[in-house]
Amino acid sequence: MTRNKKGLNTICAHTGEVKDEQFKGAVSPLYMSTSYAFEDVDIKRYPRYFNTPNQESLSKKIAALEHTEAGLIFGSGMAAISTSLLAFLEAGDHIVLQQTLYGGTYNLITEEFHKYGIEYSFTEGWAADDFEAKVQENTKVIYIETPSNPLLTITDLDAVAKLSKKHGLVSMIDNTFASPVNQNPVDFGIDVVIHSATKYMGGHSDICAGAVASTKENIKRIHSLAKNFGGSLSDYTVWLLERSMKTMGIRVRAQNENAQRMAEFLDGHDDIAAVYYPGLPDHPGHETAKTQMAGFGGMLSFELLEGLDASRFQKSLQLIKPSMSLAGVESTVLSPSQTSHALLGAEERERQGIKDGLIRFSVGIEEPEDLIADIEQALEKVKSVVGTV
Structure with missing residues (x-):
């Protein structure tokens, strides 16, 4: 057949x-x-x-x-x-x-x-x-x-x-x-x-x-x-x-799995104020996404708890790269206000809900345990600086 x-x-x-x-x-x-x-x-x-x-x-x-x-x-x-x-x-x-x-x-x-x-x-x-x-x-x-x-x-x-x-x-x-x-x-x-x-x-x-x-x-x-x-x-x-x-199907499905794991980890973390990922049940578009998406994707965004410096956090990462663009096999982060949405201006970014502390996370194909460890150590470094101020 x-x-x-x-x-x-x-x-x-x-x-x-x-x-x-x-x-x-x-x-x-x-x-x-x-x-x-x-x-x-x-x-x-x-x-x-x-x-x-x-x-x-x-x-x-x-x-x-x-x-x-x-x-x-x-x-x-x-x-x-x-x-x-x-x-x-x-x-x-x-x-x-x-x-x-x-x-x-x-x-x-x-x-x-x-x-x-x-x-x-x-x-x-x-x-x-x-x-x-x-x-x-x-x-x-x-x-x-x-x-x-x-x-x-x-x-x-x-x-x-x-x-x-x-x-x-x-x-x-x-x-x-x-x-x-x-x-x-x-x-x-x-x-x-x-x-x-x-x-x-x-x-x-x-x-x-x-x-x-x-x-x-x-x-x-x-x-x-x-x-x-x-x-x-x-x-x-x-x-x-x-x-x-030729490898897109395999890559993207691996990134889907990793992004879901990272979103759940960040969503439950005390130092994270908000997580934006359609694979989370409390995401406003979750039910709609389930009807039109085969997977929730490898992209998510999150905001650090107020008082934690987003720039210092990104600089403290050792495995995840602060880098322009997205969707590579390597995990990257960036600040939309400084890169992808810098042309909008502060007032329009605020209207759209894009805060200066927002971090966009392009999840790669690394082992999720390694990504989690990297985020944990970066958060600890940022918090240690806050504690000395």
Whole structure:
């Protein structure tokens, strides 16, 4: 008996590979050429057209993982986000965005969209009613991010998809924090799925890339603008990304398990004031997350007890790295107010609930006992300093 639908790890390992027809190698060959023939060929290939052999093949893997008809690979997550948004928005249009977003996306909207004559509104919350309250006659797109960066808020995919269809809008999601391993928004009716492939798809903190998955019609529209914006990815990086994605299912599931363990540990710790993780039963979005996520992810955030210095805590860590970005196999922490959301400004961060003492924790694949020991010793160092003041 044959299986019509391949499993996750099979897709990661095999779908979208470039066949080595000449030498029959086990891995995809790398085609580095930036110049291809244009006469007597079916496809006129050029890197900026997103159609080199490695680019095309990896896009098929992205589409298969997100259960869509087509995909595109970009040079960064922001290239994927900006190109996708502007492919469906023009002067005079309006977009509704959820309250909590990645700082780079927020900055793109607030700093650039007025130059294009595009209006925008941010919701007050995350319920369907919050989105509907912001819909206008000229609204064209609803944009969400769930789980969100950095507070791990959960937005109901099914509710947003139904609302979008009711008003004839295009629904888009930044699915980076979940990854295709934990969440497939198209299955709930979302139209366009966007990733910073730098994160869980790359998974080793050494690749910068973006990805979009949707219908053939939507990808054609995005591709038309992408060729003009030029946000393509080098074929060497495409090849590295395809290699990395072969282990994505295994990596992410290990990170899910570790993050759940770390969230429970931190939630029960006397020196931790708050923990944000959808896998905790008392998380406001826990029940919704259970209906739309296969796993709760490897990301969480927490706040130290008032009086404990967050910066000193991070500097006291010995195993966990204070570092930019996220989703590598190594555990990292950062302060959103100083990094991912520094562009927002103090007042907007406060409105979103992003305090200066908030620490975002990207949980890796280390043994959880080692991560716990590192946090314990760092907390003891911070408390010892407080005690001497």
